[in-house]
Amino acid sequence: MSEANVKLVGVVWRWWTPHVMCVIWTMAMNMITVLGQGTGSLTGAVTFLENYESQSDSQHFRILNDGHQVQLVLDEYAASGFGSKYQYLFGKIGMRMKLVPGNSAGTVTAYYMSSQTPGLHDEMDFEFLGNVTGQPYILQTNIYANGEGKREQRIYLWFDPTSDFHSYSVLWNTQQIVFYVDNTPIRVFKNNKDIGVPYPDSKPVGIYSTIWNGENWATNDGWVKLNWTYAPFVATYESFNVDACRVDNGDTASCMAQTSSWWMSSEYQTLGAYQVNQLEWVRNNYLLYDYCADRKRSPAPPPECARNPL
Numbered sequence: 621m622s623e624a625n626v627k628l629v630g631v632v633w634r635w636w637t638p639h640v641m642c643v644i645w646t647m648a649m650n651m652i653t654v655l656g657q658g659t660g661s662l663t664g665a666v667t668f669l670e671n672y673e674s675q676s677d678s679q680h681f682r683i684l685n686d687g688h689q690v691q692l693v694l695d696e697y698a699a700s701g702f703g704s705k706y707q708y709l710f711g712k713i714g715m716r717m718k719l720v721p722g723n724s725a726g727t728v729t730a731y732y733m734s735s736q737t738p739g740l741h742d743e744m745d746f747e748f749l750g751n752v753t754g755q756p757y758i759l760q761t762n763i764y765a766n767g768e769g770k771r772e773q774r775i776y777l778w779f780d781p782t783s784d785f786h787s788y789s790v791l792w793n794t795q796q797i798v799f800y801v802d803n804t805p806i807r808v809f810k811n812n813k814d815i816g817v818p819y820p821d822s823k824p825v826g827i828y829s830t831i832w833n834g835e836n837w838a839t840n841d842g843w844v845k846l847n848w849t850y851a852p853f854v855a856t857y858e859s860f861n862v863d864a865c866r867v868d869n870g871d872t873a874s875c876m877a878q879t880s881s882w883w884m885s886s887e888y889q890t891l892g893a894y895q896v897n898q899l900e901w902v903r904n905n906y907l908l909y910d911y912c913a914d915r916k917r918s919p920a921p922p923p924e925c926a927r928n929p930l
């Protein structure tokens with residue numbers, strides 16, 4: 621190498637080193653972040669006990685990973701569940717879940733939001749109906765307003781919900797309720813109070829999950845029974861942050877007046893074109909049952925059906 625070249629290399633080396641180190645450092649940090657999310661070790665994220673409490677004994681409820689994950693356990697002795705410490709009115713409420721693997725036939729894993737107003741309750745439900753090994757779960761959603769439910773929809777999922785965590789969430793504001801699986805909307809329920817359809821918009825809800833024996837209806841309409849030799853049935857949860865308006869001391873008025881919250885903004889009051897396409901994709905490929913189309917149950921479709929789903 622000539623002297624000039626050696627000098628040049630020296631200059632380039634001195635100039636580049638900090639830049640390259642900086643790039644490598646950034647890449648390493650990004651990788652750590654991505655890996656952290658992938659394995660579910662959510663260091664720094666909200667722990668279960670900050671927002672939730674168990675409703676089960678220690679045989680049926682497990683805290684893992686410093687409170688960043690929990691498990692519900694169903695066996696022949698007891699069902700299990702947990703609930704939020706607080707009540708909420710509007711926002712985006714969701715969780716990441718990994719459902720009971722293997723033979724889960726007859727089990728129902730419910731993740732839902734419900735008001736404490738007996739007889740006139742509001743509720744938004746995800747219900748995962750288990751199945752025999754290798755056969756698909758069904759995800760049923762339902763909505764109650766003022767105690768009036770019977771609005772079931774059922775879909776298959778486009779992935780195996782037992783092999784990895786996926787997020788299941790509800791966007792809820794004064795205009796619409798959107799059920800999401802990961803970032804894909806699977807259902808919309810619009811505010812149709814103007815045509816007399818009750819809509820959940822005033823009662824705060826708690827957030828709950830339970831696993832129970834639903835063998836009389838869950839799998840193949842109750843034809844496949846739960847088999848306790850496969851117990852315990854275990855579902856795992858993570859991501860316990862709640863991005864919603866918390867109702868303290870029964871003060872619902874301030875949540876109803878929160879027009880500046882992101883979930884109230886105009887872009888969340890209807891689905892955008894891209895999300896409408898996603899919803900159509902789900903309905904065209906994975907829809908199993910829609911109460912709107914059930915002519916045995918109601919000879920004429922309920923009034924909101926002409927305006928939902930899109």
Ligand SMILES: *[C@@H]1O[C@H](CO)[C@@H](O)[C@H](O)[C@H]1NC(C)=O
Pocket residue numbers: 749750751752755756757758838839840841
């Ligand atoms: C279980 O698998 C059967 C057979 O593939 C399917 O018909 C059914 O919809 C699946 N899900 C449930 C919850 O029964």
